[in-house]
Amino acid sequence: MLASLQLALDKRKAEGLLRQRRLLDSPQAEHIVANNKPYLSFCSNDYLGLANHPTLIAAMQKAAGDSGVGSGASGLVTGHHRYHDDLEKQLAKFVNMPAALLFSAGYMANIGALGALVGRGDAIFADKLNHACLNDGGYYSLAEFNRFAHNDVVALENLLKASTARHKLIAVDAVFSMDGDIAPLAEYLALCEKYDAYLYIDDAHGFGVLGEHGQGSLNHLKLKSPRIIMMATLGKAAGVAGSFVAGESVVIDYLIQTAKSYVYSTPAPPALSATLSASVSLIEQGDDLRTHLRSLISYFKENLQCKRWQLMPSETSVQPLVVGDNLEALALSEYLQGQGILVPAIRPPTVPVGTARLRISLSAAHSLDDIKQLISAIQQAEQAL
Structure with a gap:
């Protein structure tokens, strides 16, 4: 070997x-x-440029003194700290979604969310240039995994039209990490309405940068629908670490119960969430x-x-x-x-x-x-x- x-x-x-x-x-x-x-x-x-911002350094130092350096248990035992809870509420409000759930990394969020939301008998439709974690989340979910040519709305519609899956989920990057272009999300949402599908977007490279006050790609494109579920990372424009998934309250409540990468993981240290709360404020004012x-x-x-x-x-x-x-x-x-x-x-x-x-x-x-x-x-x- x-x-x-x-x-x-x-x-x-x-x-x-x-x-x-x-x-x-x-x-x-x-x-x-x-x-x-x-x-x-x-x-x-x-x-x-927030990764070394003095406001965030001070916030982390204070929060570590208040909450310690580790969460100590899974979020469903005693690991869900007030700092985590406050940040989830702040993020949901910031991106104009009913609720949000923190994960320790974007990879964990995509694997956990896709694996919980769809499974055998369901179907995922994914852009061929999606980030690896969206692909892995699709594969691990055990749902039928369909890939379409980059930003090809016609090809996607043909796949949706032919699908007999119980539940259909379009999963795409909002801003593609290696090409820098923005997905045609408005067209995808229209297909969701037409074919009774849901739209899961990874806004890792749009959150904090695009949209009014940095609210992200959905705000940038003026899109809002209960059919949308979004993920964004907190180690890029936010300058710290972690990620979150946001959507309808029932979606987040369901993920809390069933997303394995959330249920079976110790949350990131509470001090990171306190630091991120300060970061979201800087993003909003930036x-x-x-x-x-x-x-x-x-x-x-x-x-x-x-x-x-x-x-x-x-x-x-x-x-x-x-x-x-x-x-x-x-x-x-x-x-x-x-x-x-x-x-x-x-x-x-x-x-x-x-x-x-x-x-x-x-x-x-x-x-x-x-x-x-x-x-x-x-x-x-x-x-x-």
Whole structure:
């Protein structure tokens, strides 16, 4: 067995697919220290620059003193703290949903929610570019798992029309993590009404960034319906950790009883929830941050001129630069690293074969000079490589 594992690792390395961790020696920010070297970073999902915010640091320190550092039991025993409860109510109100339920990670939320809401005899309809945790949640649910071409409303309708499943659930990313585009959620909701289905959206990359006061993709698209269930992570724009699912009260009550990743897990420390309550307040008050972020996105898109590589048509913080070849994407990432700039090379299976890319993440914490430095380095790389 050990020999076969090593062979698999060697094969990954030869194909340019071996992943390596960097050791971070500083707080998460736009300027970091990794492997003992300073870098300008475009790797983080900290879209509003809150991960090292002094207000959140102070909130965590105080809350740890009040509540300790661990939850100590599952949420259905004695692990559900007042801080957890307050945050759930705050999040539900913020995203304009009747109720919300906290999970310790987005992966846990999607696996738990999908596994509880559908099963044998039901059907899930999933975009082919969905995040891995939506796929895994679909597979583990034991429901019939149908995939349709990216953002293809016609293909989805054909699948729904042909389905005889007892319950139908469309499960999609709201903002796609590797392409940065927004799903046609209004069209999907119309299909839900037509075919008696429900819409489960993963708003990991929209929450805090899109919509009025950062309420997310649903608010951005002006969508509201009892057929919608949403998940969002709290380790990206919110700057801390965890996730939540929001929807009708009966949905959340049902998940509390049946979502295995909630029922059989110890909740995140209460201090994290107190910190997140402060983070949600900062998000709500952060219109200036979002305005600055949008200006950086516009400047980057308008001023990056590449001939060999293609910048995808994203209007969000995720700006993918498609290179194509795995080794060339790695070489570009390594060239930028040599210039003191970190941008991750994303390769299969995270993205389709032949579409290896740099995933450039822009943050409100970046300055215009940071963006100019990145543009200059990419354009120099196109000549040097």
